[in-house]
Amino acid sequence: NPAHIPVVEELFRDRLAELANSPDAFRRLIGIYDPPQGEIDFIGAIADLLRREYQWPVSRKNIALTNGSQAAFFMLFNMFGGRFNKDDNKQILLPLAPEYIGYSDAGLNDHLFRAFKPNIERIDQQTFKYKVDFDSLEIDKGVGAICVSRPTNPTGNVLTDKEVARLDQLAKQNDVPFIIDGAYGTPFPDLIFEEVTPHWNDNTVVCLSLSKLGLPAVRTGIVVAREDIIENLSGMNAVMNLSTGSFGPMLAHELVKSGEILSLSQNHVKPYYAEKAVWAEDYFKTLCRDLPVSLHKVEGAMFLWVWMEGCPVDSQNLYERLKQRGVLVVSGHHFFPGLSDKDKNEWRHSRECLRVTYSQDKEKVKRGLEVLADTLREAYEN
Amino acid sequence: NPAHIPVVEELFRDRLAELANSPDAFRRLIGIYDPPQGEIDFIGAIADLLRREYQWPVSRKNIALTNGSQAAFFMLFNMFGGRFNKDDNKQILLPLAPEYIGYSDAGLNDHLFRAFKPNIERIDQQTFKYKVDFDSLEIDKGVGAICVSRPTNPTGNVLTDKEVARLDQLAKQNDVPFIIDGAYGTPFPDLIFEEVTPHWNDNTVVCLSLSKLGLPAVRTGIVVAREDIIENLSGMNAVMNLSTGSFGPMLAHELVKSGEILSLSQNHVKPYYAEKAVWAEDYFKTLCRDLPVSLHKVEGAMFLWVWMEGCPVDSQNLYERLKQRGVLVVSGHHFFPGLSDKDKNEWRHSRECLRVTYSQDKEKVKRGLEVLADTLREAYEN
Known part of the structure; x- marks a missing residue:
């Protein structure tokens, strides 16, 4: 569980009181199904924020919400990986083990992942860092996507900008998407203690979450990706969940709109x-x-x-x-x-x-x- | 979308204000992951209610929560149906077409469903009723579960107690579970205008929802089933969603505990x-x-x-x-x-x-x- 940070709790509590006090807002909060892509005003606010702050060329069509980021990974991994027909079995390539435990069972078929050992860089007697061992990475037709977390649960590793650029390049060359799990990353909650550049482009799928901001029980995942990927994701959401919950979007909407979520x-x-x-x-x-x-x-x-x-x-x-x-x-x-x-x-x-x-x-x-x-x-x- | 019923909205709005005013409750509402089975106090309250009101022999171990009942069906259908290995392909038998549109795409493999035409009973010149055509039902090794909705979206049909008893019998004889989609049914919201008996036993999986009570955007599904089925469902929930949202359980807890949800x-x-x-x-x-x-x-x-x-x-x-x-x-x-x-x-x-x-x-x-x-x-x- 993330920590309880009083100033953050207070802020969301005020917001909830506002929702409870507004019959109209409350009706939307409990009583109206969001579309499968998610609450569209909130999605618009996120797109605006990403365009304004990072110049990512995104619109509403580049964003979908899910019931938490775990749900996003389940859908993405089985969209790009798994058995497509008898002889076509795609894997998700994890270039830097160790990686997040929550991926382990996300495959509808076995052997969904192919992970590679890192180079271990000694920094001092008591400190080391994992780096992607690019010499050992094997990418072939059996790879459906490349996925990294940044920062990584469990290690706290943050891939360098160089590593990200090389992985992005590799993904493009092999015509597979590059998935970045940013549940702890940029732009929010930004639990990154190094100077790094946020990364997104047409071939990158960035997954964000409100959990580490203090809303884990609210289950709001945010996926930023190319339009066709967002369309597929919305379709899967419709089949699996009918619609996503409105609670997270409505609690966080003002924060995103004002940009306060970043401060x-x-x-x-x-x-x-x-x-x-x-x-x-x-x-x-x-x-x-x-x-x-x-x-x-x-x-x-x-x-x-x-x-x-x-x-x-x-x-x-x-x-x-x-x-x-x-x-x-x-x-x-x-x-x-x-x-x-x-x-x-x-x-x-x-x-x-x-x-x-x-x-x-x-x-x-x-x-x-x-x-x-x-x-x-x-x-x-x- | 379900209707907005003022007295119901008011009640949930008061409840939300209470949550916003209690720092402890609020912390649980947003800040603490529920277990994959769902919020355990709420589950306990539901088990108590079902035992007390209907004498269903259930405990906490017989109940799991999902992010809406659509998510429950996705998991159940793919638990009991689909391709288990090359030659073992199980279908979900829908004994009474027409059935709910939301099932259509829930299969990870094609041809997940096998539906049967009903008998059409003429009641008067302007009224008819669908009845299960038991003579035409074919149940063989290819069936993994039997599923009905009661009442049915789209037709408003409510299976008679006799039909339910016969289907239950058939399911038992063929050693497959009997799934009842009660999203509109008993014990809540009970949008049933006939006198019928609520049905549950060890071989029955009853799926309920808070949506038609007025909380569709809150996404709370409730599954009542045998312990091993609940364990499997919790495991799937963990993989697909990490945990379910706390919002529905916390809004509805007092109502369930007091039994007020029934009145x-x-x-x-x-x-x-x-x-x-x-x-x-x-x-x-x-x-x-x-x-x-x-x-x-x-x-x-x-x-x-x-x-x-x-x-x-x-x-x-x-x-x-x-x-x-x-x-x-x-x-x-x-x-x-x-x-x-x-x-x-x-x-x-x-x-x-x-x-x-x-x-x-x-x-x-x-x-x-x-x-x-x-x-x-x-x-x-x-």
Whole structure:
């Protein structure tokens, strides 16, 4: 769960009170089906914002809403991937494992993903970064789309502008769309702590969400893409959901229209997580100074990605030990959808990582990090 | 769109104001992911209600929420129907065509449905009723589930208790589940104008919705089924949607807990539609006294189903003529998902019907019915 940021909660609460006080707005909120593409005024406001702020050449026809971004991925992956006929089986290429756990089961057929191991760049003794290993990427007729998250859940990795440009190029050359999961990314909530350029063009599908802004239970996903892709998505939405909910669009409409959604992200949401990130990174590194443990460079999202190099205890086992001590982390081995069994077996790294959330209450996170450091020390010592 | 019933709107508006005024409730409303099964307190309240009022032997484990009932059908149809492997292709059997248009495209594979023509029972010169033609039903290994809506959109048909009992029996004998689409049915919103018994058992999947109670834009579907089916549905929900929205459950929770949702249905929602139904049926029959036009017995939902027997102009053409005169109806030929092409071609009836909505403003409906009668008269005369 994302954190509860008081100023953000207050703002949405005021907005909800306004809706409750306006019979007309309230009627639209509960009583009128949105079209399958989503609430059209809200879509218009988003298109205006993207054109105004980023000069993305988009109109209403380039945007569709979904019941959360997970639903968007389910539809997109099965639009571009899967079995089209007996001999035509397309995969979604994930150029940079580890990747988001939520993709794992999204395929209606097996083997929907093809993922590649990254290059691991050492930044200092306690810091590394994953980079796309372009030499190993194999793109052939079996690939239906390229997909990355930016920033990435679980690692906090933010692809460099160069990496994005090269992947975009590769996608174009191979005539497949380039999907960017921006649920934590630009333009909102912008949980990116590096200087990077937002990316969109006719061959790019950018997926956004209101969840990390503080509205996870509201389930609003936003897809920005070429018109024909948006048409297909609307069609799938109609079949699967009849229509999307009006709650998120109506809560967030004024914020998008005024552009305040960007200042809210910049002045409240991003600093909230960035501050916690800096603190958690420092604290954990201090705790682990004497251990062969390092962190992925903290570039965005709301997680520390811990690499226990050469640890005699694997990540799943560590997860269980931590759980017994009341600390919940996620074993890193879950975050490699599409990696071949051979790679998984041979690549010890995939069983040497943990995802740690630092978005919650500071005292709890502090205690959690201490137990984690302690448990790691024990694991190395045995 | 369902109608806007002032007393119902007022009630939900008060509830929303309460949520906006309670920081804790508001935080849950927007800020905390529900589990894939749905908001557990609301699910508990529904289970209690069904046990208390209907003695259905259900617990929390028998209920899952979805983003609207269309989403429930998408998941259920593809759980029980579709291609399981090369030689195993299951169909959803629709024993009583015409059926809901929204099922048509729900299949991930083609030919998901197998529908059967009804017996047409003449009640009087201007009234008929569809009945299941049990003699023609063929159930074999290729059937994965039996599905009916009660009442039916588009016809307003309500299956008799006897028909339900026989279908339930057939489903059990063939070891397939019996799905009842109760989006307009019992226990809420109960747009059923006949005396019938609500039906559920271990082999029955009942699908409910908050839409026709006045919350269509809120997208809350409710599935009551055996525990293993609910587990599968929750798993599919997790993959496709991560979680369902909290808005519907939180707006309706108190109503369900107190049982008020039933009195609201009985005392406000049902009478609102029943009154309109009686009036629209009478008025249209008066207008068409001299034409070979009849109506399906108005037993529920919010539609008149008009049969223009022997009309020289087909329903699609009539739809277009009416549209030109500013009256929107739906051509009946859309409502036969799963009927074989042969049946469709040979069975003239499938092109002789129109669906007319009477839920809106009375003056508009009156004018619409007059134009419709007029257009029908013209069609017969040429």
